Structures are given as C-alpha cells and as structure tokens.
Amino acid sequence: MASKATSIDIAYRAGVSQSTVSRALRNSPLVNLETRQRIQAIAKELNYKVDKNASNLRTQNSHTLALLLCEDPTNDDSLINPFFLSMLGSITRATAQQGYDLLVSFQQLSSDWHADYEDSNKADGIILLGYGDYMDYEQKLEKLLAQNTHFVIWGAEHNNKSVLSIGCDNHQGGLIATEHLISLGRRAFAFLGDASSHSPEFRDRYLGHVKALRCAGLPVVQERQISAISTESAGYHAALALIDKGLNFDAIFAASDLIAVGAIRALKEKGYLVPEQVAVVGYDDIPVASFANPPLTTIKQNTQLAGEILVESLLKLIRGQSVSPQLIPTTLVVRSSCGIDHTPIA
Amino acid sequence: MASKATSIDIAYRAGVSQSTVSRALRNSPLVNLETRQRIQAIAKELNYKVDKNASNLRTQNSHTLALLLCEDPTNDDSLINPFFLSMLGSITRATAQQGYDLLVSFQQLSSDWHADYEDSNKADGIILLGYGDYMDYEQKLEKLLAQNTHFVIWGAEHNNKSVLSIGCDNHQGGLIATEHLISLGRRAFAFLGDASSHSPEFRDRYLGHVKALRCAGLPVVQERQISAISTESAGYHAALALIDKGLNFDAIFAASDLIAVGAIRALKEKGYLVPEQVAVVGYDDIPVASFANPPLTTIKQNTQLAGEILVESLLKLIRGQSVSPQLIPTTLVVRSSCGIDHTPIA
DNA sequence: CTGAAAGCGCTTACAG
DNA sequence: CTGAAAGCGCTTACAG
Numbered sequence: 001m002a003s004k005a006t007s008i009d010i011a012y013r014a015g016v017s018q019s020t021v022s023r024a025l026r027n028s029p030l031v032n033l034e035t036r037q038r039i040q041a042i043a044k045e046l047n048y049k050v051d052k053n054a055s056n057l058r059t060q061n062s063h064t065l066a067l068l069l070c071e072d073p074t075n076d077d078s079l080i081n082p083f084f085l086s087m088l089g090s091i092t093r094a095t096a097q098q099g100y101d102l103l104v105s106f107q108q109l110s111s112d113w114h115a116d117y118e119d120s121n122k123a124d125g126i127i128l129l130g131y132g133d134y135m136d137y138e139q140k141l142e143k144l145l146a147q148n149t150h151f152v153i154w155g156a157e158h159n160n161k162s163v164l165s166i167g168c169d170n171h172q173g174g175l176i177a178t179e180h181l182i183s184l185g186r187r188a189f190a191f192l193g194d195a196s197s198h199s200p201e202f203r204d205r206y207l208g209h210v211k212a213l214r215c216a217g218l219p220v221v222q223e224r225q226i227s228a229i230s231t232e233s234a235g236y237h238a239a240l241a242l243i244d245k246g247l248n249f250d251a252i253f254a255a256s257d258l259i260a261v262g263a264i265r266a267l268k269e270k271g272y273l274v275p276e277q278v279a280v281v282g283y284d285d286i287p288v289a290s291f292a293n294p295p296l297t298t299i300k301q302n303t304q305l306a307g308e309i310l311v312e313s314l315l316k317l318i319r320g321q322s323v324s325p326q327l328i329p330t331t332l333v334v335r336s337s338c339g340i341d342h343t344p345i346a
Numbered sequence: 347m348a349s350k351a352t353s354i355d356i357a358y359r360a361g362v363s364q365s366t367v368s369r370a371l372r373n374s375p376l377v378n379l380e381t382r383q384r385i386q387a388i389a390k391e392l393n394y395k396v397d398k399n400a401s402n403l404r405t406q407n408s409h410t411l412a413l414l415l416c417e418d419p420t421n422d423d424s425l426i427n428p429f430f431l432s433m434l435g436s437i438t439r440a441t442a443q444q445g446y447d448l449l450v451s452f453q454q455l456s457s458d459w460h461a462d463y464e465d466s467n468k469a470d471g472i473i474l475l476g477y478g479d480y481m482d483y484e485q486k487l488e489k490l491l492a493q494n495t496h497f498v499i500w501g502a503e504h505n506n507k508s509v510l511s512i513g514c515d516n517h518q519g520g521l522i523a524t525e526h527l528i529s530l531g532r533r534a535f536a537f538l539g540d541a542s543s544h545s546p547e548f549r550d551r552y553l554g555h556v557k558a559l560r561c562a563g564l565p566v567v568q569e570r571q572i573s574a575i576s577t578e579s580a581g582y583h584a585a586l587a588l589i590d591k592g593l594n595f596d597a598i599f600a601a602s603d604l605i606a607v608g609a610i611r612a613l614k615e616k617g618y619l620v621p622e623q624v625a626v627v628g629y630d631d632i633p634v635a636s637f638a639n640p641p642l643t644t645i646k647q648n649t650q651l652a653g654e655i656l657v658e659s660l661l662k663l664i665r666g667q668s669v670s671p672q673l674i675p676t677t678l679v680v681r682s683s684c685g686i687d688h689t690p691i692a
Numbered sequence: 693c694t695g696a697a698a699g700c701g702c703t704t705a706c707a708g
Numbered sequence: 709c710t711g712a713a714a715g716c717g718c719t720t721a722c723a724g
Contacts, residue, residue, distance in 0.1 A: 069438075
C-alpha cells in the first residue's frame with residue numbers, strides 16, 4: 001500500500017513549491033490559472049485529500065460541530081427517545097448541508113462533556129439536545145459560558161441571556177392542545193408529565209395548558225397533574241396513579257407522545273374507552289403516534305426546520321454574528337384519540 | 347478570554363520541559379510519579395485538554411470512526427428509516443464505549459464519500475450502513491478496498507471476500523417467519539419486497555422464505571412476489587398491485603416492517619381482515635411494529651448487539667487483527683398480525 | 693528519570 | 709505570480 005499523498009508529492013510532480021500547491025488546492029487566484037488546474041488535476045489523480053488534522057491545527061478551527069445528546073439516565077439504555085432520533089437525523093443533514101462534519105456523543109458516557117469537544121479542538125461548537133434534568137447541568141452551562149465555548153441548546157428559553165436556546169414554542173403547543181380538547185367539550189383535565197423547573201419544556205407545555213383552562217374559565221385541579229418522565233412506562237404508571245386517585249377526568253394532556261401511549265395502555269387496561277370516555281393528546285408527533293390505537297392527536301414539532309435553525313444559529317455564533325433565541329411554532333395534528341364532540345362529565 | 351492552555355504553558359508552570367508534560371499527561375511511567383501528579387494537577391487546574399488535531403497529526407491516527415448512512419434516495423428526504431436510526435443509536439453508544447468518536451454523514455450529500463473520511467485523516471475507519479442499491483456502490487467499495495481503507499459494511503455477506511460484512515441472518519429470518527405462518531395453517535404466500543441482487547438483504551429474506559415453502563412442500567408462486575423498497579408507501583402500493591392481480595393469498599411476508607405496515611393499510615382499505623383473511627409478518631421490529639393495528643408479528647434484529655459487533659470488528663480491522671464476517675441470529679416476535687390457527691384457503 | 697530536537701502536513705505572512 | 713520559512717501543538721526517538 002502506497003502511503004497517502006501529501007502536498008509535497010504533488011509539488012514534486014508538478015514541479016512547483018509546496019506553498020503553491022497549497023494555494024492552488026484552495027483555488028487561490030494568486031496562482032496562475034493554468035498552474036492551478038495542472039495541480040488540481042494531479043491532486044485528483046493521486047486521490048489527494050487535504051489532511052484535516054494538519055489544516056485544522058494550522059488554522060485553529062475544525063469545521064466540525066458536536067452534538068451532545070443528554071438523555072435522561074433513567075431511560076432504558078437501549079432506547080433513545082424517537083423524537084431526539086428524529087432531531088439527530090435533521091441535524092446531521094443540516095450540518096452536512098453547511099459543509100460541516102458532525103461529531104455525535106452521549107452525555108452519560110462522558111462525565112466531562114462540557115470540555116471534551118471544543119477544548120480538544122475537535123469541534124467549533126456544540127449543540128446540546130435532551131430532556132435532561134436542567135438543574136443538573138446548569139453549572140455545566142456556566143462552565144461552557146466561562147470558557148467562551150460556542151453552543152446552542154435545544155429547549156426552553158433560558159434565564160441566562162447569554163445562553164442561546166432554540167426550541168419549539170412549548171407554551172403555544174400546550175395552549176392549542178388544550179384549546180382543542182376544550183372545543184370538543186372536555187372539561188375535566190389531567191396533565192401527565194413533570195411540571196417543575198427541572199423540566200422547563202414540560203413546564204412550558206403545562207403553563208400553556210393552564211392558560212387555556214383559565215381562558216375557558218375551567219378549574220386547574222392540582223391533583224390531576226401527575227409527574228412523569230418521557231417514557232412509555234412512566235406514562236403508564238402516571239395514568240394508573242391518576243386512576244387510583246378516583247377523581248373524575250375526561251381528558252388527558254400528556255407532555256410527550258411516549259407518555260400518552262403509556263397512558264392509553266393503562267386506560268384501556270382499566271376499562272376506559274379512549275376517546276369516548278377519556279380523550280388523550282400527546283406531544284412530539286413521533287412515528288408511533290399515528291400507529292397508536294386510537295391514533296394519537298398530538299402537537300407536532302417541526303424537527304426538520306428545528307435542525308436547520310439549530311445549525312444555522314450555531315454557525316452564526318461561531319462566526320461572531322448576532323443571533324437571538326428562536327421559538328418555532330408548533331402545529332396540532334388531529335387524529336382520533338380525542339374523539340369528536342363530547343358531553344362534559346363534570 | 348484567555349486562549350487555550352497548551353502543554354508549554356503547563357511546562358512553564360511546572361518548571362519542566364514540554365516533553366515531560368506530554369509524557370506525564372499520557373501517564374507514562376517514565377516520569378517520576380510525584381512530577382507526574384504535579385503536572386496532572388496543573389493541567390486540571392488550567393482546564394487543559396490535549397489538542398486532538400496536533401496529536402492526531404503526530405500519531406497519524408484519529409481515534410474517530412465514521413458512519414456513512416447510505417439511504418435509498420427515493421426515500422422521503424425528511425425520514426430516515428427507523429431501523430437505521432436505531433442502529434445509529436447503538437453504534438454511537440458502542441463507539442463511545444470504546445473511547446472513539448463518531449462522525450456521522452449521509453451519502454447523498456457527498457458524492458465522493460468513499461474518500462472523504464479516511465483519506466482526510468479524520469477517521470480511522472468507516473461503517474457503511476444502508477439499504478441502498480448494492481449494484482450502485484459496488485465500484486465504490488472496490489475503490490475503498492484499493493485504497494486500503496478500513497471499513498465494515500452492514501448487510502448481506504459479500505461476494506468479495508475482502509469486504510467485511512456484519513449483518514443479521516436474513517436467510518434465517520425469512521425462514522422462521524415463513525415457518526411460523528405455515529405452522530398456523532397458511533398456505534398461499536405473497537412476498538413484498540425487492541428480491542433481486544440489488545437488495546441482497548431482502549433477497550436473502552426471500553430465499554429463506556422460499557426454503558421454508560419448499561421444505562413444507564408448498565408452491566412458490568412467482569406472481570405473488572411484488573417488488574418494493576422499504577417504505578410504507580411502497581408497501582401500500584405493492585399490496586394494491588398484489589390485490590389487483592386477483593390471486594388468492596392468505597399470508598404476506600413483507601421484507602420490512604414499513605412495507606408490512608403499508609400493506610396492512612392497503613388490505614384494510616380493500617376490505618380484507620387482518621389477520622383473519624390475510625396474515626402479515628414484517629421484518630426489523632421497529633417501534634411502530636408494536637403499535638400497528640393489529641400489532642405486527644415480525645423478525646427482530648438485535649440492533650444493540652449489531653452496533654457493538656460492527657464497532658468491535660472495525661476496531662480489530664484497524665488494529666490489524668483478524669476478523670471474519672458475522673451473522674447475527676434473528677428472533678421471531680409474535681404479535682397478532684398472523685392470528686392463530688387458520689384453515690387454509692388454497 | 694528528563695530535556696533538546698525533529699517532524700506530522702498543512703497555511704500564510706513575508707519577500708521577491 | 710511564486711518560493712522559502714515559520715509555526716500550529718503535539719509525540720517520540722535519541723542522548724544523557
């Protein structure tokens with residue numbers, strides 16, 4: 001096996017200096033057109049590629065973005081939340097479209113993630129993605145900030161204005177989901193999902209939900225809010241806990257589709273008819289949503305657009321351009337899990 | 347912002363040479379234990395990280411693996427096959443566990459993918475993943491081989507013995523899926539999926555299917571094999587085409603879950619009862635499978651294990667250790683889409 | 693056990 | 709338009 005061609009090999013064949021080769025390959029107008037083309041032809045012939053390590057070392061930037069998936073460690077290890085998988089796909093595409101490479105990593109496996117990437121010069125910036133416990137990594141964000149690391153974070157808007165967050169409008173999502181249920185005649189609502197400041201995205205969904213109730217003059221019943229992380233099993237258990245309380249309810253707004261799907265399973269096991277007795281709305285529009293039984297009405301987050309905006313914003317940040325947090329609108333996807341017009345039970 | 351600390355900064359503070367710092371940070375026993383610890387403490391304090399570009403350039407290896415997702419370009423751009431998304435997740439994990447980084451990329455966006463990664467020294471090896479048209483990239487594989495690139499390919503075993511392939515045992519999968527249907531009394535089979543050499547994985551599933559029919563003394567009816575790529579919509583149209591032929595059939599073996607889900611939709615639209623009149627088995631066990639209506643019986647590929655084996659094998663290849671192709675056994679996941687004992691119709 | 697030095701393969705002022 | 713040279717931040721023989 002011949003070892004890889006370097007710019008020196010090309011210089012030798014072309015009878016020019018290595019500097020000229022370097023310039024020609026970057027298509028510098030400084031180099032005579034004919035020489036440039038000759039050099040490029042030789043490079044192609046030798047299957048030459050610029051050594052990124054060398055050029056990055058020299059220029060001190062990597063043309064690489066890092067994606068850190070910070071998932072709730074209580075999740076089953078083998079399952080990544082399908083919503084994030086979808087985001088991962090769109091971020092991968094958007095990154096490639098911008099001519100950057102994408103380094104992917106999971107948080108749990110690297111305790112020192114805040115420093116691992118940019119500091120080791122492998123990435124110019126970081127995208128943080130995850131429904132983690134925000135309290136947990138608040139300090140890590142501080143550290144990133146202190147180090148002047150370029151990063152964007154997916155999710156709710158952040159208290160600290162220096163943190164650039166991009167996310168879907170969770171408040172609006174919670175609002176329209178609930179308004180839809182109200183318009184169908186539902187009156188007694190339960191909310192399944194953590195609504196504390198540990199899960200700012202879920203909390204915003206909850207706040208939107210509460211706002212819709214208030215606007216409609218409906219009561220907000222604390223006992224019908226059951227905490228749950230975003231898994232099918234948490235949704236299942238949250239719904240069981242709700243049922244156990246013996247309270248009346250005719251609608252469930254679940255903070256995520258996985259929770260909704262688990263809740264539907266629990267409801268059916270306990271003999272409830274969905275949507276006749278209990279309407280259910282989820283959040284995310286993961287692929288499973290349309291295959292649930294009944295198919296799940298949900299709030300769709302545009303992951304395609306989200307990935308693009310995330311990447312674009314990070315790139316702007318890296319280039320020193322000004323960027324501001326963005327809220328991406330969500331849309332209601334109506335399927336049959338909320339049924340049609342309903343006579344209120346309470 | 348202070349610029350990043352280098353080994354020289356540490357050397358200065360520790361009052362030793364830069365060489366000693368480098369050794370100490372790699373925990374070399376050559377360096378006096380006390381000195382080593384002092385240096386490591388200073389490094390920690392300065393939040394120092396080795397510059398990977400520099401060390402990679404020097405050592406000529408990158409501790410990075412590249413994953414190339416080669417998807418069928420006829421797919422909807424926004425959707426990645428959930429099976430590959432799941433593989434992506436397990437590969438990401440497995441790579442991190444081995445202390446490597448993962449670079450992710452899609453084929454369509456880079457015409458020159460065969461050279462982009464290893465040649466530019468950003469990755470030590472490549473994992474190729476995709477239900478592409480194998481004929482299409484046969485030559486690209488040749489090129490990879492010619493360049494002595496380290497790579498593993500997910501999928502069917504390859505004619506060229508120099509290509510290391512890791513995959514699930516598609517033949518066995520097709521066999522057990524069909525045997526299961528036969529055991530339930532099904533006799534008139536249709537196969538939905540490309541069975542040509544363009545899709546070696548699907549073809550192996552088909553061959554396993556045919557073998558089971560032969561063993562049971564059942565006819566293999568050419569007209570009931572309808573080509574389809576792995577999308578829900580292709581499955582839908584394939585099933586419609588099958589129905590249009592006016593042939594009798596009481597079982598469908600679909601080459602993938604997406605095809606199966608599309609086929610079920612078509613069957614239901616046309617008034618067929620699933621599984622009463624037509625039993626359906628899919629392949630992959632994607633998340634949607636359990637939520638299909640009826641829940642889909644399918645062949646599960648162990649993506650967790652597959653990711654680990656893929657990464658381990660590639661790493662062995664890179665280290666020059668011997669590796670051989672591996673076939674990962676599949677398992678039958680029985681749900682309700684094949685129903686129970688059935689009186690044959692033909 | 694430690695240091696001085698070479699060199700990985702580029703990019704880019706500087707000089708002509 | 710082109711070349712000689714410095715230098716990015718490491719690792720690792722080589723010499724002591």
